[in-house]
Amino acid sequence: MFILRTGLLLATLLLSACSMPILESFNLDKTEEPAIKNTQTAEITDVSEQTISEEVVAEKAISESDKLNKERLEQLETQKKLAEANYAELKKRVGKTDELPATNIESANIDSLVQRLRSYTSKTNTDIALLNARVNERQKLATKGNLIRIFLSEATITHQDSLFKAQPLVGQWVRGETRVIRLKENILFENPKSEDLQVTFAENYQLIVNDKVVGTINPNKEKNDASFTVSTQDSLGSIVGKLDYRVVNSE
Numbered sequence: 001m002f003i004l005r006t007g008l009l010l011a012t013l014l015l016s017a018c019s020m021p022i023l024e025s026f027n028l029d030k031t032e033e034p035a036i037k038n039t040q041t042a043e044i045t046d047v048s049e050q051t052i053s054e055e056v057v058a059e060k061a062i063s064e065s066d067k068l069n070k071e072r073l074e075q076l077e078t079q080k081k082l083a084e085a086n087y088a089e090l091k092k093r094v095g096k097t098d099e100l101p102a103t104n105i106e107s108a109n110i111d112s113l114v115q116r117l118r119s120y121t122s123k124t125n126t127d128i129a130l131l132n133a134r135v136n137e138r139q140k141l142a143t144k145g146n147l148i149r150i151f152l153s154e155a156t157i158t159h160q161d162s163l164f165k166a167q168p169l170v171g172q173w174v175r176g177e178t179r180v181i182r183l184k185e186n187i188l189f190e191n192p193k194s195e196d197l198q199v200t201f202a203e204n205y206q207l208i209v210n211d212k213v214v215g216t217i218n219p220n221k222e223k224n225d226a227s228f229t230v231s232t233q234d235s236l237g238s239i240v241g242k243l244d245y246r247v248v249n250s251e
Contacts, residue, residue, distance in 0.1 A: 072110045076103070079117035086124035092211065093131060093176050095204030097124065131203075135176040145219025146175045147248040148201055152241060155183050157195045159237030164193045166241075172248065173201040178208075183239070196233055207245070214243075222246050 083100055090097035101116045138146040150173060155166040166183035173179065178200035185193040200208040205217040207226060210233060215226035223246040230239050 069110075072114070075114050076105075076110055076117070079114050079121065082121045083117045083124070086121055086128065089178075090124060090127055090131070092200050092208055093178050093202055094127075095202050095206060097127065131176055134203075135174050138176065139174045142248065144249055145205070145217070145247060148173055148175075148217060148245050149248050150199065151244045152181075152183075152197075153244055155197070155239055155241035157183060157193075157232070157237065157239050159195060159232055162193060162237075166195070171199075173199065175201055175205070176203045177201055195237070195239065197239060198233065209243075210239070217245070217247070219247055 080103055087097060087100050098120070101113075101120050103113050103117065105113065150171055152166075152169045154168075157164055157166060164185040166185065167187045169181055169183070171179070171181065178198060180196050180198045183195045183197050198208075198210050200206075201217065202208060205219065206213050207215040207217055209228050210230040212228065212230045214228040214230075215224065218224065223244070225242060225244040227242045228240070231237070232239060
C-alpha cells in the first residue's frame with residue numbers, strides 16, 4: 001500500500017513538472033502578442049503619415065505649377081496686345097508693316113512666344129518712332145503732297161438710341177499722321193451728344209476714317225472729296241458723312 005501511494009505521489013509530481021513549461025510558454029506567447037500588434041499599428045501609422053505628406057507635397061507642386069502657367073499666359077496675352085496695337089498703328093499710318101508672329105501655343109512653348117512678341121514690339125516701337133520723326137520733318141517742310149486740309153462738311157451720327165448731326169470741322173493732316181476729332185451737335189455749348197472720329201492720312205496717300213479707307217489722295221490734284229459710312233469706334237453705331245480735302249503746297 002505504501003509503495004502504491006508513493007507511486008501515485010511521484011506520478012502527480014511528474015505530471016506537475018511536465019505541465020509547468022507548457023503554461024509558461026503559453027503565457028509568454030500571450031504576453032508578446034500585443035507587442036507585435038503595437039509594432040504593426042506603428043508601421044501603418046508611419047506609412048499613412050508618409051502618404052499624406054507626399055500628397056501634400058504633390059498638391060503644392062501642382063498648385064505652384066498652375067500659378068506659374070497662369071502668370072506666363074498673362075504675360076503672353078499682354079505681349080500680344082502690345083504687338084497687335086503696334087501692328088494696327090503702322091498698318092494704318094504707313095500702309096504696310098511686318099506681319100505679327102504666330103502665337104500658336106501648341107507649336108511652341110509659352111516663354112518662346114513671349115520672347116518672340118517682345119522682339120516684334122521692340123522693333124515696331126522703333127518703326128513708330130522713325131515714322132513720328134518723318135511726320136515732324138514733313139510738317140516743317142510741307143512739300144507737295146505731304147500736307148492736306150480736310151473740311152468735314154457733313155456727319156450724321158446714329159449711336160444706339162441717339163441720332164444727331166455734327167457741326168462742320170476743318171483741320172490739316174500731315175502724311176503719316178493719325179488724329180482723333182470730336183464730333184459735336186453744338187460746338188458752342190456743352191452737349192452730351194458727341195462722338196469721336198479718327199482720321200488718318202497714311203504714308204501711302206490713303207485717307208482712312210475709323211479704320212476704313214475712304215479715298216486715296218492724288219498729290220497732283222489740288223481738290224477732291226469723299227463720302228463715307230463707317231462704324232463708330234465702339235462698333236455700336238454708324239457715322240455717315242462727307243469730307244472735302246485739298247493738297248496744301250509749301251508757302
